[in-house]
Amino acid sequence: MNKQVELKNHQQEIFNFRLRLFIGIGFVSLLLGTLLARFVYLQVMRHDYYHTLAEKNRISIMPIVPNRGLILDRNGVVLAHNYSGYTLEITPSKVVNLQATIDDLARLVDIAPRDRKRFRKLQAESHDFETLMIRSRLSDDEVARFAAQQYRFPGVEIKARLFREYPYSDKTSHLLGYIGRINEADVDRLEENESAANYRGTDYIGKTGLEQYYEHELHGTTGIEQVEVDSAGRAVRILSRTPPVSGNTLVLSIDAKLQEIAEQAFGEYRGALVAIDPANGEVLAFVSRPGYDPSLFVDGIDADSWKTLNDSPDHPLNNRVLRGQYPSGSTIKPFMALAGLYYNIRSPSQTISDPGFYTLSGSSHHYRDWKKGGHGTVDLFKSIVISCDTYYYGLAVDLGIDNIFDFLTRFGFGKKTGIDLEGETSGLLPSQEWKMKRFRQKWYTGDTVSVGIGQGYSLLTPLQLAAATATLANDGVGYRPHLVREVRNSATLEARRLENKPTSDLKLDAAHLELVKRAMVAVTQPGGTASQASAGAPYTIAGKTGTAQVVGIKQGEKYDASKLDERHRDHAWFMAFAPAEKPRIAVVVLAENGGHGGGTAAPIARKVMDYYLLGKVPPVEPKDLPQAVQAASGVSAASGVPEVEAD
Numbered sequence: 001m002n003k004q005v006e007l008k009n010h011q012q013e014i015f016n017f018r019l020r021l022f023i024g025i026g027f028v029s030l031l032l033g034t035l036l037a038r039f040v041y042l043q044v045m046r047h048d049y050y051h052t053l054a055e056k057n058r059i060s061i062m063p064i065v066p067n068r069g070l071i072l073d074r075n076g077v078v079l080a081h082n083y084s085g086y087t088l089e090i091t092p093s094k095v096v097n098l099q100a101t102i103d104d105l106a107r108l109v110d111i112a113p114r115d116r117k118r119f120r121k122l123q124a125e126s127h128d129f130e131t132l133m134i135r136s137r138l139s140d141d142e143v144a145r146f147a148a149q150q151y152r153f154p155g156v157e158i159k160a161r162l163f164r165e166y167p168y169s170d171k172t173s174h175l176l177g178y179i180g181r182i183n184e185a186d187v188d189r190l191e192e193n194e195s196a197a198n199y200r201g202t203d204y205i206g207k208t209g210l211e212q213y214y215e216h217e218l219h220g221t222t223g224i225e226q227v228e229v230d231s232a233g234r235a236v237r238i239l240s241r242t243p244p245v246s247g248n249t250l251v252l253s254i255d256a257k258l259q260e261i262a263e264q265a266f267g268e269y270r271g272a273l274v275a276i277d278p279a280n281g282e283v284l285a286f287v288s289r290p291g292y293d294p295s296l297f298v299d300g301i302d303a304d305s306w307k308t309l310n311d312s313p314d315h316p317l318n319n320r321v322l323r324g325q326y327p328s329g330s331t332i333k334p335f336m337a338l339a340g341l342y343y344n345i346r347s348p349s350q351t352i353s354d355p356g357f358y359t360l361s362g363s364s365h366h367y368r369d370w371k372k373g374g375h376g377t378v379d380l381f382k383s384i385v386i387s388c389d390t391y392y393y394g395l396a397v398d399l400g401i402d403n404i405f406d407f408l409t410r411f412g413f414g415k416k417t418g419i420d421l422e423g424e425t426s427g428l429l430p431s432q433e434w435k436m437k438r439f440r441q442k443w444y445t446g447d448t449v450s451v452g453i454g455q456g457y458s459l460l461t462p463l464q465l466a467a468a469t470a471t472l473a474n475d476g477v478g479y480r481p482h483l484v485r486e487v488r489n490s491a492t493l494e495a496r497r498l499e500n501k502p503t504s505d506l507k508l509d510a511a512h513l514e515l516v517k518r519a520m521v522a523v524t525q526p527g528g529t530a531s532q533a534s535a536g537a538p539y540t541i542a543g544k545t546g547t548a549q550v551v552g553i554k555q556g557e558k559y560d561a562s563k564l565d566e567r568h569r570d571h572a573w574f575m576a577f578a579p580a581e582k583p584r585i586a587v588v589v590l591a592e593n594g595g596h597g598g599g600t601a602a603p604i605a606r607k608v609m610d611y612y613l614l615g616k617v618p619p620v621e622p623k624d625l626p627q628a629v630q631a632a633s634g635v636s637a638a639s640g641v642p643e644v645e646a647d
Helices: 010-045 047-058 098-105 113-125 140-152 184-192 209-213 256-265 303-311 329-342 380-385 389-410 432-439 445-451 462-473 510-523 601-614
Strands: 059-064 078-090 132-138 156-165 179-181 204-206 223-229 235-242 249-252 271-276 283-289 351-354 357-359 366-368 376-379 477-479 484-488 495-497 502-505 542-548 571-578 585-591
Touching: 010 047, 059 235, 078 098, 078 140, 113 132, 113 303, 132 140, 132 156, 140 156, 204 209, 256 271, 256 283, 256 601, 271 462, 271 601, 329 380, 329 389, 329 462, 329 510, 329 542, 329 571, 351 389, 357 389, 366 389, 376 380, 380 389, 380 510, 389 445, 462 477, 462 510, 462 571, 462 585, 510 542, 542 601, 571 601, 585 601
Parallel strands: none
Antiparallel strands: 059 223, 078 132, 078 156, 179 204, 223 235, 249 484, 271 283, 271 585, 351 376, 357 366, 477 502, 484 495, 542 571, 571 585
16 A cells, blocks of 8 residues: 655644744733733822822821810819720620620729629610720729739720710719710711811710810810831831810809809708899809719719609709799899880879779689788888788789780790800790780780789799899899800910990880889888898898799688699799899799798898808708798688798
8 A cells, every 4th residue: 555645744743833933922011011011000000099098008097085175164164074084895706705894894893783784785876896995093903813814815905085074973973964975966066166176086975064065175186196016906006296285264154152052051952043143144043952973974874873863853954944944923023014104004102992802894703912911001012021912912913914015025925045055945924816826815914914023924034034133233224144254275275355335225214223123122121021031231232023823723712822832832933133232143943842032042142142242151050951831821712822831
């Protein structure tokens, strides 16, 4: 057989080889070009961006929380300040078994059940990556014990923090308020105000009182520290530092000693006291009894303490000065008398005959006076001194609700005073429009009768009455009550005085004012309803007592305080200013369930005025003051308005 010999095509093989080579070189060149282009993009075009990212990995920006501003009284006495202490804190996301870790920590550091409850509450309100406090105010010994064992507790650390302290505790709680941990609502509000950046690293914010109202002054400016860190996140060195600016100092118009004396004067009574300088509206004392310990809220109040405060029948969380709404009782009568003179409804010499009751024209309905048998002939001056109900029943009817509403509104009744605190209520000054809106009923003349003696629908706050009393004392020129006198800049130490210009000038007739003031002076003299108030005083006091009804008395029954539960007894009012010739202080006292204003509220006001005007410190009294019990004096009133003791 013939074998065929196949010859290779060298030309074809060379061509194929070169083709594969060119394809490979092209592919490699494409890859290299892509890498080069990417390199140029990253290193040239995106250099600044990635350099910034690299610096962020290398440099950590740490916020430096500023010191919170101090709060001082008018004499420089510290009412709120900061102190340094150690806290034990846990980051839940870094802990494998949280409960076991806390149990182990409890063997080194005292962790009470309330600490655990508070921690669980904070955990429920926070994210796992946030650091939460399990114990505050550690002792040096506790810090040392934990530091020696810290390697066993990843995610647990000791931090040095500033704590807020209130030296006067419950005596200034409703005035100063408190700070608390920032929650989601606070964050939302800060973001709305575009101030969230200034709170980086800050755990606390003002929640109530002056701490809340002046948060923008007290917080300060957060500082920044640039720290170089290694790959493990450990600090290597500080690159730059912008120090924080401490919050400003608030200097109040409050006199801390006066505040303390007012608190002590209440004894076991609940109630409120406001003292104001009539010449400028500065609040000298601001007391709501009882108070509470504001430090309970700083670290997050535990459930048991909250329940105790919230369920207490004394309502210690209720700011009675701002939010307590009570019938004014007879403290409204000086203002009603001015209204009668202003509208020419009454003249100083005009008299009525008081048989002990008032009968509405065309009706057999009797509205009883507090004194059985009446006061005989009564003019305007005497009506204030003896607090004649019959006189003011008739005056209210003659004035009409529209004139009453318009005149009392000028003194600030039924409106917020605008004091520099949040949460003030406006009270209630009834009108025809209000009743129609509230009850879908028209206003009747019978509704007006009780308004004349501060009963019926009328409600006011102690602060409103204090502001009105100060305006009366200052001859109709009113100021907005305010608590802060000046703000001291922490950086420059410059003091910025907060000006308070008059908010009203009622332009009342000087003769009318003089008549009403003389009558109020006579109230505190022998024969007046508050004769005890000025006994032995080297200065003149102008005042007016009041009794605010708490529960109604059935027809045919007499009012007998001794037969009523203590909390069902009438509230006691006293409003006053002194010296009457040139007032330096206006005081309003409300003693809840205190009975007669002259026997309960007036002595409290006297102690406050004695200290402020004379520097006289009252002696310490027994803890339990006697309850002022009204004399049994009620006669049935067909109107449903019970007869009460002189007020």
